[in-house]
Amino acid sequence: MGKNLIDFSLDIFSLDGKVAMITGANQGLGMAYAVALAKAGADLFIPHFTDDVSQIKAIIEGLGRKVAFLQGDLTQSDYRKKLVETCVNVYGKIDILINNAGTNHMAPFLEFPDEKWAQVVDLQLDAVYYLTHEVAPVMVKNGGGKIINIASLLSFQGGLNVPAYAASKGAVMQFTKSLSNEWAGRGVNVNCIAPGFFDTDLNTALKADPVRSRQILERIPAGRWGQPQDAAGAAVFLASSASDYINGIILPVDGGWLGR
Numbered sequence: 001m002g003k004n005l006i007d008f009s010l011d012i013f014s015l016d017g018k019v020a021m022i023t024g025a026n027q028g029l030g031m032a033y034a035v036a037l038a039k040a041g042a043d044l045f046i047p048h049f050t051d052d053v054s055q056i057k058a059i060i061e062g063l064g065r066k067v068a069f070l071q072g073d074l075t076q077s078d079y080r081k082k083l084v085e086t087c088v089n090v091y092g093k094i095d096i097l098i099n100n101a102g103t104n105h106m107a108p109f110l111e112f113p114d115e116k117w118a119q120v121v122d123l124q125l126d127a128v129y130y131l132t133h134e135v136a137p138v139m140v141k142n143g144g145g146k147i148i149n150i151a152s153l154l155s156f157q158g159g160l161n162v163p164a165y166a167a168s169k170g171a172v173m174q175f176t177k178s179l180s181n182e183w184a185g186r187g188v189n190v191n192c193i194a195p196g197f198f199d200t201d202l203n204t205a206l207k208a209d210p211v212r213s214r215q216i217l218e219r220i221p222a223g224r225w226g227q228p229q230d231a232a233g234a235a236v237f238l239a240s241s242a243s244d245y246i247n248g249i250i251l252p253v254d255g256g257w258l259g260r
Contacts, residue, residue, distance in 0.1 A: 012241040016041035019091040024101030028200040036232035038065040045087040074127040084134045099128040120164035144187025151194040180248030196254025198226040222255030
């Protein structure tokens, strides 16, 4: 044991030679994950829905890493299959998958439109399942990999006026645990990051609401909303060899919210 401890190296956090697919990484927390993984040595493949990828492209290439993109709708089966085929054609493998893409709709339950329920659940739950189903066999064939799902504080709590978001994020947490039991023995680690309240476009409406924003801030022991870079270290850790013996965890990055 002593020799193994002496041999410990911070190189276990390196992602040199790794290929990471991160959905929705051209904005918000996804961009923070992408930049962090690139700084740790990974090359990136980014599925995206919105048009503009200029900022993340410039950042990743400025770090000396490769990045490739494919635009489309993650709720569509043909696009998901094409993502995996294209990434393997470009890089030859997929070592890391971060299921980050998300959306939200806020409304009281009695006013919640059925189409918005379907839209949120299709992207935040069904697309996570189906894309993971496409990527996992590639990882197993290559001898292992890292799957990081993005859960939420609302995987633990119900929230207000966000039934579809809370339901889908709760399901993502349980999906992660279930999949980790099955794939841990095959060299694929499946874990979650559960961000708290972050200063991103997804929370623009919350931050603009003076009452809710104040209530949220008062509940966070750290005394501030999270910034995208606050979640970056968790992504590198769970993507690297440093987490090889970690399976099925939900890692809150919330400024202490759940501890409160």
